[in-house]
Amino acid sequence: MKQTGPQNRMKNIAVATLGLPVWLALVGLLAGCGGPATSSASGAASSPIQEYMPDAPPERGDWLRLRLPAEMPHLNPLTSSDAYADEILAWIFDPLLDRDPRTLEMRPWLASSWEISDDHLQYVFHLRPGVVFSDGHPLTAEDVKFTFDMIRSPQVDAPQLRNYFVDITSVDVLDEHTVRFTCDKPYYRHLVMIGGMYIIPKHVYGEGDFNRHPANRAPVGSGPYRLEHWKTGQELVLVRNDRWWGPESTRNRPYFDRIVYTILTEDNSAFLLLARGDLDAMALRPDIWERRAATPRFTERFNRFAYDRPAYNYIGWNLRDPRFADRRVRRALAMLMDREAIRDGIYKGLATIVTSGFMPGTPEFNPNVRPVPYDPAGARKLLAEAGWRDSNGDGLLDREGLTLKFEVATTNQNPLAEQILTLYKEALAREGIELVIRPMEWASLLDRVDKREFEAVLMGWQMPPDPDPYQVWHSSQAEAGSNYVGFVNGEADRLIVDARACFDRNERIRMYHRFQEILDEEQPYLFLIAPKALLAVDRRIYGIRTYPFGMDQREWFVPRSLQRFGLTNP
Numbered sequence: 001m002k003q004t005g006p007q008n009r010m011k012n013i014a015v016a017t018l019g020l021p022v023w024l025a026l027v028g029l030l031a032g033c034g035g036p037a038t039s040s041a042s043g044a045a046s047s048p049i050q051e052y053m054p055d056a057p058p059e060r061g062d063w064l065r066l067r068l069p070a071e072m073p074h075l076n077p078l079t080s081s082d083a084y085a086d087e088i089l090a091w092i093f094d095p096l097l098d099r100d101p102r103t104l105e106m107r108p109w110l111a112s113s114w115e116i117s118d119d120h121l122q123y124v125f126h127l128r129p130g131v132v133f134s135d136g137h138p139l140t141a142e143d144v145k146f147t148f149d150m151i152r153s154p155q156v157d158a159p160q161l162r163n164y165f166v167d168i169t170s171v172d173v174l175d176e177h178t179v180r181f182t183c184d185k186p187y188y189r190h191l192v193m194i195g196g197m198y199i200i201p202k203h204v205y206g207e208g209d210f211n212r213h214p215a216n217r218a219p220v221g222s223g224p225y226r227l228e229h230w231k232t233g234q235e236l237v238l239v240r241n242d243r244w245w246g247p248e249s250t251r252n253r254p255y256f257d258r259i260v261y262t263i264l265t266e267d268n269s270a271f272l273l274l275a276r277g278d279l280d281a282m283a284l285r286p287d288i289w290e291r292r293a294a295t296p297r298f299t300e301r302f303n304r305f306a307y308d309r310p311a312y313n314y315i316g317w318n319l320r321d322p323r324f325a326d327r328r329v330r331r332a333l334a335m336l337m338d339r340e341a342i343r344d345g346i347y348k349g350l351a352t353i354v355t356s357g358f359m360p361g362t363p364e365f366n367p368n369v370r371p372v373p374y375d376p377a378g379a380r381k382l383l384a385e386a387g388w389r390d391s392n393g394d395g396l397l398d399r400e401g402l403t404l405k406f407e408v409a410t411t412n413q414n415p416l417a418e419q420i421l422t423l424y425k426e427a428l429a430r431e432g433i434e435l436v437i438r439p440m441e442w443a444s445l446l447d448r449v450d451k452r453e454f455e456a457v458l459m460g461w462q463m464p465p466d467p468d469p470y471q472v473w474h475s476s477q478a479e480a481g482s483n484y485v486g487f488v489n490g491e492a493d494r495l496i497v498d499a500r501a502c503f504d505r506n507e508r509i510r511m512y513h514r515f516q517e518i519l520d521e522e523q524p525y526l527f528l529i530a531p532k533a534l535l536a537v538d539r540r541i542y543g544i545r546t547y548p549f550g551m552d553q554r555e556w557f558v559p560r561s562l563q564r565f566g567l568t569n570p
Helices: 083-092 141-152 159-165 190-196 267-276 286-290 296-301 327-335 339-346 376-385 415-429 442-450 490-500 505-522
Strands: 011-013 063-068 097-099 106-108 111-116 122-127 168-175 178-183 225-231 235-240 258-263 281-283 302-307 311-317 351-353 405-411 434-440 456-462 525-527 529-531 533-538
Touching: 063 083, 063 267, 063 281, 083 225, 083 235, 097 190, 106 111, 106 190, 111 190, 122 141, 122 190, 141 159, 141 168, 141 178, 159 190, 178 190, 267 281, 267 286, 296 302, 327 376, 327 505, 327 525, 339 351, 339 415, 339 529, 405 415, 405 442, 415 434, 415 456, 434 442, 442 456, 490 505
Parallel strands: 063 258, 405 434, 405 456
Antiparallel strands: 011 456, 097 106, 111 122, 122 178, 168 178, 225 235, 235 258, 281 533, 302 533, 311 456, 311 525, 311 529, 351 529
């Protein structure tokens, strides 16, 4: 999907294989008629490939039918904090700038050009003339100013987003198509963050309660698609926005007339829809990938893609809870998690063990920080040093009237989360620790986490290129931001702030390497794994490429001879 907006900041994902980066698409499963085999595929028919580019010119038409694994609470691009909403928002709204999927450089989009002052304190954007929202109202500099005024307003429920713009002191309209951002200090990602933010219409959102606005269920944007209908618990349908400004500038991309999302939380049921021909693409669980999606019958009809992705899973400890206040306890709890068993058993080897939010293979990753080993004996020693022992013989460790029993909240829409926690529960029980698994609906889980009403939580983050850890780890975000666990460390704060003002990437990398050492010392998260993206796509869909940070679905198309659906009729 589109590589703009949401990928520029970290977003919550439901643990597992289905929380792909926004512009990678949280897609469903597929079925369909067979197309020609890709020239890029090698080996057996069941082998995963990296691209599917048969020699055929891109054509408009047909439908793209996808699965939505969890239903988002709303579709407001400023207040949304989860990737499922962003999957939809990326089709409906446009940002000022787009990101080239190959180079990751910013390029013109709503803004045709821009200037940056030598001191990196002023950014001026020149908007394309003639751009209108899907309701026909012109998009102007006033809409850009309004968008960022809302982000910066403390009355708007956007703390996870607002921290990226705290250095902006003013947003000024210079004329109808020119807007200037003034900052009080430099930030190396200002262009990415300002340029990547979706622009909302002032005439729609400027009246009423912004946080609970009716447009949150019926958004109006300037993107290539508009919302046709949203049936809660059933489906969400997007249709081509005939007023979109983009066809000439984007060579007629995206190509589909309609994008249909079936809301389906259960993986096996979704696979049946795929196999029946009611879905065109789907992210797969490792067990499904290994068995049902590896048969000759399946691979004759679908292409399979397996590749690394910038997303990881973790258990976050609420550090406000006295049971998790001692870092020796947190390290002991990490030593009781067998990550290799998760990687090899649950994820079938299709994952990488992580030590922080910086992805292995990227320059920001510190290879000297090693995963905490599975070491029950070492964990027992640390727990004893921290004063935890079974003083009353009930089989559970206790200390000063507290019992080492806690609840881990997670999504009820991914069986892999329960498998991870069941494995962990058994390991903890052998050491006198009781874990209670609390599965919840995705929206309810996010609400509980936002309110800090949890003991521990199993979730994930999707990562942008060259990530800024401020959102998740700076102490200012502990009470009203994405630092849900309440991590406070003075040295970490200084490193994060200094890195933000540093335009020398090598120097930032040095700072981030030290920051990862602090995370390893403190263990505020029990870092787990980064699963590979496992994606199946109907062979009738062409134009599929894998890029460093995912796929761009705007490039996907169906040749005229393989198209199945018209504008309105299935």
